[in-house]
Amino acid sequence: MNGSTSTKRIALYxxxxxxxxxxxxxxxECEALARARGxxxxxxxxTQSAVKVRPEFQRMLADAxxxxxxxxxxxxxxxxxxxxxxxxxxxxDLDRAGxxxxxxxxxxxxxxxxxxxxxxxxxxxxxxxxRNRLIERTNAGMRHARKFGTKSGKPIGRAQRxxxxxxxxxxxxxxxxxxxxxxxxGLPLGTLQRALAxxxx
Numbered sequence: 001m002n003g004s005t006s007t008k009r010i011a012l013y014x015x016x017x018x019x020x021x022x023x024x025x026x027x028x029e030c031e032a033l034a035r036a037r038g039x040x041x042x043x044x045x046x047t048q049s050a051v052k053v054r055p056e057f058q059r060m061l062a063d064a065x066x067x068x069x070x071x072x073x074x075x076x077x078x079x080x081x082x083x084x085x086x087x088x089x090x091x092x093d094l095d096r097a098g099x100x101x102x103x104x105x106x107x108x109x110x111x112x113x114x115x116x117x118x119x120x121x122x123x124x125x126x127x128x129x130x131r132n133r134l135i136e137r138t139n140a141g142m143r144h145a146r147k148f149g150t151k152s153g154k155p156i157g158r159a160q161r162x163x164x165x166x167x168x169x170x171x172x173x174x175x176x177x178x179x180x181x182x183x184x185x186g187l188p189l190g191t192l193q194r195a196l197a198x199x200x201x
Contacts, residue, residue: 008038008100011069013060015046015079026075029104034073037102041069057081061090064097076105079175088121134174137167138184163187163195 012030034040042063044056063069072094074080080103081087094101102110163185171181182192 008071009041009069010034010038010071010073011060011063012040012043012073013046013057013080014043014075015054015057026079026104030073030075033102033104034071037071037073061093064094064099067098069099071100071102074101074103076103077109088117092117134170137170163192165195165199168192168196 012027012034014026014030031040044060046054046056060072064072077087080101081090091101100110168181168185171184172178176184178192178196179189182189185192
């Protein structure tokens with residue numbers, strides 16, 4: 001501890017898309033939760049969410065083992081890691097280092113109840129299945145588009161390109177930025193933004 005035993009040293013871990021739009025959505029609530037628990041001493045921010053090697057995550061684990069902070073604040077378990085087995089192992093690693101992990105979206109994560117490992121496994125599995133379903137739906141839409149000469153399953157006219165707004169909103173709800181969603185759907189960013197604005201009216 002630094003100084004008073006009542007003051008916790010807090011670290012933030014943010015896993016984001018390359019254009020950082022997702023980080024800015026996560027950051028305010030993570031910082032608010034951190035301030036309620038102590039002083040933020042370090043922030044680890046991953047700028048490429050799809051890469052297998054996460055240098056900031058590895059740096060965070062190394063710092064945790066040497067006692068650099070007491071509490072790790074994350075946005076959600078699916079932002080912490082992608083797989084059930086990986087999440088269980090990494091949370092256990094932090095536990096052994098004496099680091100408490102708390103989540104904005106999963107308040108149960110910082111409890112010491114015996115059911116905590118089971119809850120972590122369940123939530124990680126649910127997040128993993130949601131990602132798999134999202135990928136399956138996106139791929140199905142792209143196959144339909146290629147088969148019928150459309151973009152995201154809907155006809156494209158000369159002056160207007162139609163967007164599968166439901167699929168786009170699903171991707172955005174999973175944490176993708178608008179830029180990353182547009183790229184995944186093979187659309188210009190402006191086209192996606194206009195489609196989202198039209199349906200919001």
